[in-house]
Amino acid sequence: SQQGEEDPQALSIQEGENATMNCSYKTSINNLQWYRQNSGRGLVHLILIRSNEREKHSGRLRVTLDTSKKSSSLLITASRAADTASYFCATDSGSRLTFGEGTQLTVNP
Amino acid sequence: NAGVTQTPKFQVLKTGQSMTLQCAQDMNHEYMSWYRQDPGMGLRLIHYSVGAGITDQGEVPNGYNVSRSTTEDFPLRLLSAAPSQTSVYFCASSPGGAWDIQYFGAGTRLSVL
Secondary structure, eight states: OOSEEEEOSEEEEETTSOEEEEEEESSOOSEEEEEEEOTTSOEEEEEEEETTOSEEEETTEEEEEETTTTEEEEEEOSOOGGGOEEEEEEEEETTEEEEOOOEEEEEEO | OOOEEEEOSEEEEOTTOOEEEEEEESSOOSEEEEEEEETTTEEEEEEEEEETTEEEEOSSOTTEEEOOSSSSBOOEEESSOOGGGOEEEEEEEESSOTTSOOEEOOOEEEEEO
């Protein structure tokens, strides 16, 4: 079974709006990562947040982590059409990294 | 800089055939892994390796074999292909391990008829 679960499964917004995706997981983690996948391509790493961190920023990306609720969120501000992609959270337990099922984000021009 | 290279990009097999999906990285990463991606199911871990000579099973290892004789290469073997193995396969490498940033290849799209 998947360790991480993203919500919503699909999200459609207009260019310039903010997009928020959520990830919930089941067991204790060391780190939580977010990846982006453009259609037909491999996954690209976006941001890594450690279990002792609560918030992290990278450009237009903001990630929060609440270990008490076993959840994380990814906020993309001022979205662009080029942000259209699938977004996955991933959590590690020991030597394994487990991905959620992803959120498909569509940014309409 | 090549990064993680997967070959072939596309493959069609008949049920019962065997084949090897190649994965090579030029970043001297110790950790490598194989995932399959099916619609609506995200990525599922097949096998992984923490270094040359060491491999272990992931979530869905049945029907697949791996070996890691060098740091650079981590081939995935399908022993007797089945239609259920139709999927997109991704190889990834990481300098630190499962907890660290993963670098993905472009994928191999496999169809088993």
